Amino acid sequence: MSEVAPFSQRRPSALPNASAVGRAFLGVQEAAAYLGLSPRTLYVWRHRRxxxxxxxxxxxxxxxxxxxxxxxxxxxxxxxxxxxxxxxxPVSAAPQRRVDHSATA
Structure with a gap:
């Protein structure tokens, strides 16, 4: 079993079907493999924009x-x-004063 390269090092040649992916455009199957997701996830995300x-x-x-x-x-x-x-x-953010909205005039 081969190891999957991290995203920053992942290029088409690192994908299982490099001959089909050795270009600037990827189909759903190739894009899913590139991102480490299922094709179904990409279809759902596309439907939801x-x-x-x-x-x-x-x-x-x-x-x-x-x-x-x-x-x-x-x-x-x-x-x-x-x-x-x-x-x-949020843990490293500077604390902020709370605004009291209950005392409205």
Missing amino acids: QGPPSFRLGARGRVTYRLDALDAWIREQELADSRSNPALD
């Missing part, structure tokens, strides 16, 4: 993902997570 950006390509209208868009989406997820972005960590 969540997850990485995708579009339909070709005469059959296959759902397609750009490889660079997947990498950018992963970086956005890392920045939005307080565990990987200390600026968002």
